[in-house]
Amino acid sequence: MDIVAQTTSSHILTVLVLIGAVSGGCNRSIDILPPVPSGTETAAATIASTERVPLILDQARISQNGAPQNPSTELDRRLLGSLQSLNLFSHLSLAETAPPVADEKTIVAHLTIDDAVDSHPGEAAWKGVVIGTSMFLLAPVMELHYDYGTHLTLELERWDGTVKTYRSESSGTARYNLFSASPSMITELKGHVMEAGITDLMHQLVKDATFYNASSAPVTERTIHSVSVKAKRRGPAALSVSISAPVTSR
Amino acid sequence: MLLRALWLSLIAGAMTTPAQATESIAPQITVGTQEIGLSIGYLLPHRLTEDHTTKQQGVALMPSWMMTVTDPVGDSWYRGQVSLGAEVVYIQFQEPFLTHGVGFTPKIKYTFVAHDRIRPYAEFAGGPFWTDLAGKIPEESSQFNFILTAGFGCSYFFTPKLAVNVGYRFHHISNAGTQYPNLGLNSSMPFGGFLFYF
Numbered sequence: 001m002d003i004v005a006q007t008t009s010s011h012i013l014t015v016l017v018l019i020g021a022v023s024g025g026c027n028r029s030i031d032i033l034p035p036v037p038s039g040t041e042t043a044a045a046t047i048a049s050t051e052r053v054p055l056i057l058d059q060a061r062i063s064q065n066g067a068p069q070n071p072s073t074e075l076d077r078r079l080l081g082s083l084q085s086l087n088l089f090s091h092l093s094l095a096e097t098a099p100p101v102a103d104e105k106t107i108v109a110h111l112t113i114d115d116a117v118d119s120h121p122g123e124a125a126w127k128g129v130v131i132g133t134s135m136f137l138l139a140p141v142m143e144l145h146y147d148y149g150t151h152l153t154l155e156l157e158r159w160d161g162t163v164k165t166y167r168s169e170s171s172g173t174a175r176y177n178l179f180s181a182s183p184s185m186i187t188e189l190k191g192h193v194m195e196a197g198i199t200d201l202m203h204q205l206v207k208d209a210t211f212y213n214a215s216s217a218p219v220t221e222r223t224i225h226s227v228s229v230k231a232k233r234r235g236p237a238a239l240s241v242s243i244s245a246p247v248t249s250r
Numbered sequence: 251m252l253l254r255a256l257w258l259s260l261i262a263g264a265m266t267t268p269a270q271a272t273e274s275i276a277p278q279i280t281v282g283t284q285e286i287g288l289s290i291g292y293l294l295p296h297r298l299t300e301d302h303t304t305k306q307q308g309v310a311l312m313p314s315w316m317m318t319v320t321d322p323v324g325d326s327w328y329r330g331q332v333s334l335g336a337e338v339v340y341i342q343f344q345e346p347f348l349t350h351g352v353g354f355t356p357k358i359k360y361t362f363v364a365h366d367r368i369r370p371y372a373e374f375a376g377g378p379f380w381t382d383l384a385g386k387i388p389e390e391s392s393q394f395n396f397i398l399t400a401g402f403g404c405s406y407f408f409t410p411k412l413a414v415n416v417g418y419r420f421h422h423i424s425n426a427g428t429q430y431p432n433l434g435l436n437s438s439m440p441f442g443g444f445l446f447y448f
Contacts, residue, residue: 119281121320121332125358128319128334132356135377136336144319146281178334181282181317 027140028176028185032192034200051213052090053105053159055083056098060111069115075194079111079154082198086205088212105214110155116171118147131178139178146174148189152197154205160217164208168200276366277410279331283318283447291441293341293421298436304387306435308343312443314357322363330371333359337375339397343383351423353379353397367407371417375399379423392429398422405445416442 060076062069073094080092089107127142149171157163172193174185210216289312295305316335324330334357341351355377362370379397384390403417419441424434 117321119320119323121323124319124334125332128332128358132334132336132358132376135354135356178317178319181319183280183282186281 028174028180030172030174030185030189030192032170032172032196034170034196047088047209047213049090051215052088053107053212053214055089055092055107055109055156056095057083057092057109057111058095060113062113062115064115065117066114075113076111078194079109079198082202083109083205086202088206088209105159107159107212108157110157112153112155114151114153116147116149116151120145120147128178136178143175143177144181146176146186146189148172148174148186148193150193150197152201154201156205156212158212158217162217164211166201166204168197168204170194170196170200172196275407275410277369277407277413277447279318279361279363279447281318281321285314285316285318285333285335285445285447287314287316287415287443287445288312289314289415289417289441289443291419291439293343293437293439296436296438299433301433302389302436304389304435305345306343306383306387306437307345308341310342310439310441311340312441313338316357316359327364328362329364330360330362333361335359336377339379339399341381343381347383347386349381349383349386351379351381351383353377355379355397355399357399361405369405369407369413370402371405372402373400373419381423384425387435388431389433389435390423390425391431392425394428395423395425401439403441411447413445413447414442415445416440 057076057080059071060079062072062075076094080094083089083092095108124144127144131139131142149169152168152170154166155163156166170193172189174189176185291310291312293306293308293310295307297303297305314335314337316333318331318333320332322329322331337355337357339351339353339355343349343351355375357373357375359371359373376396376398379395380393381390381395382393384393384395399419399421401417401419403415405413405415407413417440419439421437421439422434423437425432
């Protein structure tokens with residue numbers, strides 16, 4: 001009878017240890033710096049509707065670890081959504097769908113995103129060898145890391161050519177065990193980090209709310225950039241660039 | 251049956267390729283992308299010393315699972331990703347006796363990603379291996395052994411999620427000196443199979 005009880009309890013113990021090992025091997029967490037504020041109320045501003053002007057967002061320029069990346073319409077729309085929530089502008093649109101109209105008070109926004117990604121390949125390789133050598137028994141205690149950081153630069157150009165520049169930095173680390181890794185984990189990390197950066201930008205922008213009032217500056221001729229390029233001939237290079245504009249201030 | 255399934259998947263992949271020719275079918279493999287695969291190979295003997303006399307041969311079946319743990323690293327031809335996982339190795343020895351072997355091997359793989367659809371890789375695996383061939387041959391005395399594998403291969407992606415692969419492996423089977431004689435069995439194995447990513 002005692003032998004049966006001992007056998008049963010040892011089986012239960014084994015099952016519990018296995019469940020603990022498997023569940024321990026599926027842990028993951030995401031740390032974000034700086035932490036995202038719980039609400040966006042502080043980023044709200046009040047401008048009379050007659051004072052609001054439209055904002056046109058140019059296509060965001062994205063780079064990752066210094067290498068240029070394909071543009072992302074989703075990211076453009078995400079920023080537009082955040083700007084919309086500020087209630088600073090009469091309406092928002094993408095430059096590709098609604099280019100700026102001459103003699104109209106509009107704000108043109110340019111966003112530059114510089115991402116830094118580090119998946120710690122060396123660490124993953126040696127930990128992988130250790131985990132494999134242990135026949136995966138060490139998988140629950142060997143933690144892997146994935147770092148993602150982003151540097152956002154938002155330039156808002158007022159109708160009179162004045163430019164305001166806002167910058168924000170945010171970063172995050174995903175800590176996970178081998179069996180809990182998934183592409184969605186990385187997507188979540190990038191989403192949180194980007195949200196922290198955009199929120200920071202919005203907090204900076206809302207402090208300059210009066211700068212974007214329609215009455216803050218008269219309509220002047222917008223900066224005109226003209227570029228003419230000709231086919232290469234045997235003679236001197238036929239590339240001319242001319243810029244005529246009022247002086248812009250930053 | 252398995253060969254028929256493999257052929258069907260190859261034909262299905264080939265038929266879907268023209269329709270997707272205008273789209274990029276380069277696989278987007280990131281951290282956390284998993285792959286499952288099935289490879290079939292044939293074991294060919296290497297008698298490295300005069301004491302090795304057995305000409306072991308047979309079919310090998312290798313289902314595998316792997317997890318990608320890094321984004322692509324490097325900027326040149328060696329740009330690639332590290333994957334960790336495990337593989338079950340089943341070998342049906344047809345020579346010198348009809349016997350069987352089965353093993354479980356944790357595995358690490360480095361995949362070169364400089365080319366979009368063609369991805370060479372190098373892999374290393376090792377783990378416990380049981381076979382009833384041991385005891386019937388002069389090289390091995392115990393049924394409990396270890397198998398070490400090192401090899402390389404190349405995957406060709408028909409779609410972003412489906413690839414076929416061919417490659418070569420060197421196998422070493424011995425019991426780590428737990429029982430004698432322990433000369434070990436060495437083999438080459440050309441293999442082919444498919445991989446599914448999710």
